[in-house]
Amino acid sequence: MNPKDKRVNFGSMEPLIRDIGTVYEFYFDQNTFIESEIKTFLKEFETKRGDRDLYSLSQQTINANNTIVNINRSIHQSSQFLENINNNLNQINSKLSTQVENESIHQEQRNNDRLNKFELELVEKKSIEDSFNQRKSQIENDFNEKASVLRDKYQIVL
Structure with a gap:
């Protein structure tokens, strides 16, 4: 027999593969643990x-x-300040109106006095x-009378 022809038969490989898969999942495949940690982290973060x-x-x-x-x-x-301001403005307006009326009355009196x-x-x-014209006329009449008296007296002919 040839050493190459010699095969060792360990039986069915399925249980061995299953055991290796279980060991791999337990030690190396952390997907379930990581998924649960991620879910927990997300819940805490969202909270x-x-x-x-x-x-x-x-x-x-x-x-x-x-x-x-x-x-x-x-x-x-x-609004309170505006009400106060409005009241003050109304008072000032009434005072100014009264003063304008008084001033117009006084102005009218002054105008009448001037007129x-x-x-x-x-x-x-x-x-x-x-009086001036009368006095002037009187002086002219006196002058003309005296001039005519003097002309007659000195017999001056014009």
Whole structure:
């Protein structure tokens, strides 16, 4: 017999392959362990992230509510200030209206006084002019009379 022809028969290889597969799975194939660790990690991460998101959302809600309260307070204060300003402006407007009315009355009185003064000055000027013209006429008449008396006296012919 040839040593090459000599075969050792150990029996069926299936149990051996099964045992090797089991040993391999136990020591080298960590897929199930890794999968369970990954699932656990993902659950913890999502829980923590969800908690952070909820905390962040609650903080944003609190900030938004505070902002709304501050805006409402500011609007209320602004409306009070605007009411005060409006009341002050109404008072100032009424005072100015009264003052304008008084000023227009005084202006009308001043205009009437000026007009009366102007009319009086016109009357006075007219009387002065009349007096001047009358006096001028009288002087001219006196001059003409005396000139004619002198012409007659000295017999001057013009």
